[in-house]
Amino acid sequence: MTTRAEFMERIRREMARTRGLFPARVAERPADPMTAAELVRRQLAERWPQALERFRQEFERLSGVFHAVASPSEVPAVVGRIARERSARRLITWSAGALGADLGEGFRREGLDAVAMPDDPVDEAAARELRAINAAAEIGITGADLAIGETGTLVLVSGRGRPRSTSLLPEYHVAVFDRRALVETLEQAGVMLEAWHADPAGPMSGGVINFITGPSRTADIELTLTRGVHGPREVHAIFVSR
Amino acid sequence: MSLLRGGLRPPSEPPPGMAPAKPALERSGPHLREENTLLSAPVESRSFPERAAGATRDRFLQQALTIATTRFVASRDEVFAAFPQGDALRDRARQIKEAVLQRLDHYLEELTANVERAGGHVHFATTAEEARAIILDLARRNQVKLIVKGKSMAAEEIHLNEALEHAGMAVAETDLGEYIIQLAHERPSHIIAPAIHKTKAQIADLFARELRREVAADPEVITGLARGTLREKFLQADMGITGANFAVADTGTIVLVTNEGNGRMVTSLPRVHVALMGVEKVIPSMTDLVIFLQILAKSATGQKLSSYTTLVRGPRRPTELEGPQELHLVLMDNGRVRQLAGTLREALYCLRCGACLNVCPVYRQIGGHAYGDTYPGPIGILMTAMLRGTPAVKDLAHASSLCGACAEVCPVRIDIPRMLIELREHLDREKIAPWPERLLFKACGWLLGRPALYRLAAPLARLGQAPFVRDGRIRSLPSFFGRWTRTRDLPAVAARTFGERWAALERGA
Numbered sequence: 001m002t003t004r005a006e007f008m009e010r011i012r013r014e015m016a017r018t019r020g021l022f023p024a025r026v027a028e029r030p031a032d033p034m035t036a037a038e039l040v041r042r043q044l045a046e047r048w049p050q051a052l053e054r055f056r057q058e059f060e061r062l063s064g065v066f067h068a069v070a071s072p073s074e075v076p077a078v079v080g081r082i083a084r085e086r087s088a089r090r091l092i093t094w095s096a097g098a099l100g101a102d103l104g105e106g107f108r109r110e111g112l113d114a115v116a117m118p119d120d121p122v123d124e125a126a127a128r129e130l131r132a133i134n135a136a137a138e139i140g141i142t143g144a145d146l147a148i149g150e151t152g153t154l155v156l157v158s159g160r161g162r163p164r165s166t167s168l169l170p171e172y173h174v175a176v177f178d179r180r181a182l183v184e185t186l187e188q189a190g191v192m193l194e195a196w197h198a199d200p201a202g203p204m205s206g207g208v209i210n211f212i213t214g215p216s217r218t219a220d221i222e223l224t225l226t227r228g229v230h231g232p233r234e235v236h237a238i239f240v241s242r
Numbered sequence: 243m244s245l246l247r248g249g250l251r252p253p254s255e256p257p258p259g260m261a262p263a264k265p266a267l268e269r270s271g272p273h274l275r276e277e278n279t280l281l282s283a284p285v286e287s288r289s290f291p292e293r294a295a296g297a298t299r300d301r302f303l304q305q306a307l308t309i310a311t312t313r314f315v316a317s318r319d320e321v322f323a324a325f326p327q328g329d330a331l332r333d334r335a336r337q338i339k340e341a342v343l344q345r346l347d348h349y350l351e352e353l354t355a356n357v358e359r360a361g362g363h364v365h366f367a368t369t370a371e372e373a374r375a376i377i378l379d380l381a382r383r384n385q386v387k388l389i390v391k392g393k394s395m396a397a398e399e400i401h402l403n404e405a406l407e408h409a410g411m412a413v414a415e416t417d418l419g420e421y422i423i424q425l426a427h428e429r430p431s432h433i434i435a436p437a438i439h440k441t442k443a444q445i446a447d448l449f450a451r452e453l454r455r456e457v458a459a460d461p462e463v464i465t466g467l468a469r470g471t472l473r474e475k476f477l478q479a480d481m482g483i484t485g486a487n488f489a490v491a492d493t494g495t496i497v498l499v500t501n502e503g504n505g506r507m508v509t510s511l512p513r514v515h516v517a518l519m520g521v522e523k524v525i526p527s528m529t530d531l532v533i534f535l536q537i538l539a540k541s542a543t544g545q546k547l548s549s550y551t552t553l554v555r556g557p558r559r560p561t562e563l564e565g566p567q568e569l570h571l572v573l574m575d576n577g578r579v580r581q582l583a584g585t586l587r588e589a590l591y592c593l594r595c596g597a598c599l600n601v602c603p604v605y606r607q608i609g610g611h612a613y614g615d616t617y618p619g620p621i622g623i624l625m626t627a628m629l630r631g632t633p634a635v636k637d638l639a640h641a642s643s644l645c646g647a648c649a650e651v652c653p654v655r656i657d658i659p660r661m662l663i664e665l666r667e668h669l670d671r672e673k674i675a676p677w678p679e680r681l682l683f684k685a686c687g688w689l690l691g692r693p694a695l696y697r698l699a700a701p702l703a704r705l706g707q708a709p710f711v712r713d714g715r716i717r718s719l720p721s722f723f724g725r726w727t728r729t730r731d732l733p734a735v736a737a738r739t740f741g742e743r744w745a746a747l748e749r750g751a
Contacts, residue, residue, distance in 0.1 A: 007366035017583035024340035160561040190532030211551035216503040220419035221461040231503025
């Protein structure tokens with residue numbers, strides 16, 4: 001087996017035989033990512049309505065369904081309506097801590113069979129049980145760390161109380177976010193990624209970051225667009241304006 | 243002008259268990275587990291011209307190719323037309339790829355350190371055989387029975403499935419197109435749309451046979467069936483294997499771009515995640531990543547972004563309820579590293595978007611299988627030369643009109659025609675090309691270097707062609723030259739050539 005040293009040595013040997021094709025530089029990263037991110041946030045403090053409008057347009061173009069509510073307490077009613085229209089009942093959700101609001105009681109009032117993901121790791125038996133619940137769930141409720149206007153993309157970071165599968169296994173994914181998540185461009189999202197990475201306590205402490213741009217889709221059979229091949233068939237975004 | 247020294251060298255390792263320069267294992271399937279499956283599987287024995295001729299006679303294939311490539315090209319053009327910064331970003335992306343190759347060792351060391359810091363393991367594979375052995379060993383040590391796979395050209399390239407199945411493990415492709423191809427025991431015919439050559443009726447029949455149930459020839463129904471079948475496998479699998487579209491050095495992040503969500507399943511549900519990638523996929527930072535993300539999906543499918551871009555940083559965190567306990571990254575050379583100073587260096591920029599296939603007048607006629615190896619299309623010819631050595635593309639190097647459409651759409655502006663010409667030169671210089679071809683080129687070269695003789699050639703050719711010309715075209719020629727006119731006409735030498743007209747003009751002036 002090739003060792004790391006041998007592998008790298010071989011690469012260096014070949015690199016030494018050429019100066020390359022032309023002088024080239026990699027992308028310039030923000031010198032201070034935290035400050036750059038702060039700058040983006042300050043811009044968005046004024047421009048978020050434009051970012052939201054662009055997000056709504058792009059998201060709907062992807063066949064996403066956009067909803068707006070005034071406060072978190074109105075979220076369960078919207079979810080209840082989505083569920084009833086689709087004869088769905090079984091719901092899983094990020095933990096109250098991860099969502100920033102405890103919606104459990106609200107979901108139950110809507111007649112939904114809601115299970116919130118625990119914040120702390122569980123033993124193996126409980127993990128198996130959770131997995132069965134996740135696999136059978138029809139609706140998954142998550143937050144969103146970013147909502148990108150340019151592409152209608154929701155960015156979700158995994159971590160405490162925010163499992164990767166909540167936005168993946170159910171047929172209907174509902175993401176709840178407010179204006180703090182809004183950015184206008186992918187480039188700004190890149191600044192946020194740099195800042196998260198620079199901040200050891202930030203969201204990059206999670207294992208996986210997912211950029212979700214519309215429902216799961218394929219065109220593998222005669223280029224016919226088909227939704228919900230492995231992931232959600234429908235994605236809903238609920239914007240909380242307060 | 244190229245600053246590169248050194249030319250093409252033959253591969254150090256012919257792929258084990260198969261004849262060099264041949265695509266192998268066209269039909270080996272999961273049900274074949276005999277000791278010698280890997281060795282005795284039938285290999286494609288037809289030559290490239292025979293395969294190409296077969297493809298042009300396949301009426302359904304012709305129709306499927308036209309529809310698919312036309313649609314891909316239209317979607318791509320549309321999304322770039324509405325994205326004025328696209329051209330500047332493509333220049334940036336090209337620069338980044340070149341800059342990374344100039345410090346490849348540095349970025350790979352950084353990537354390795356950061357993947358390890360995040361709790362992952364990094365392995366180094368010089369050859370395809372080594373990459374297979376590493377992954378097999380990981381599977382054995384974890385007592386793996388069922389493996390779910392995300393779409394990976396790197397895994398196709400090393401015939402990973404066959405090796406795992408040969409060792410008694412079940413492997414399920416989970417990209418719908420790849421799953422269809424796996425059920426049919428075929429190989430992908432397009433980089434991003436692997437089953438582009440099949441009709442829904444053929445796929446419905448295939449599912450009915452393999453899954454033993456009635457299946458309507460409706461993409462919605464077939465997809466639903468695949469969802470159910472593969473969902474079970476995701477939940478049961480012990481190991482997930484993926485490729486990597488990028489790996490970000492400074493965060494140790496593996497990036498997967500998918501539309502179906504299978505990449506997310508594969509990296510979330512099984513105990514072990516193995517990612518296999520060519521060394522050239524490393525990029526420095528998240529800022530670089532965002533530049534590539536802005537052009538990749540646009541080039542591939544005409545989407546602004548693919549449905550899912552998944553950034554995987556290490557295995558499951560202590561705060562997480564799910565996710566793999568182990569993460570392994572396999573860095574693979576397999577013919578790439580020697581091209582750092584070789585003719586094909588620029589091919590190492592490739593993002594595998596498939597845009598060059600869709601615009602290629604040759605691919606559009608013959609489809610992916612006719613190329614006979616893992617990577618089809620214009621970039622595929624270069625990849626085949628990289629993986630198997632120049633003699634393997636003796637015919638393929640000519641499967642291009644050098645029209646330059648590929649270079650025009652390439653998100654990182656790879657000059658594919660230049661490298662094809664260099665390959666042809668090499669084939670000639672090393673006497674790999676057949677002697678009539680070399681003689682013809684030599685004669686042409688000799689003639690073109692002598693303007694006086696060249697001017698004489700036109701009147702001579704007019705004399706010589708006279709018996710064959712009809713309506714200004716030559717429809718058939720005798721003997722050796724008949725090979726050209728068998729499939730297409732040859733325009734006759736004009737009554738007055740451009741050179742003759744020019745000379746007349748100058749005299750008149």
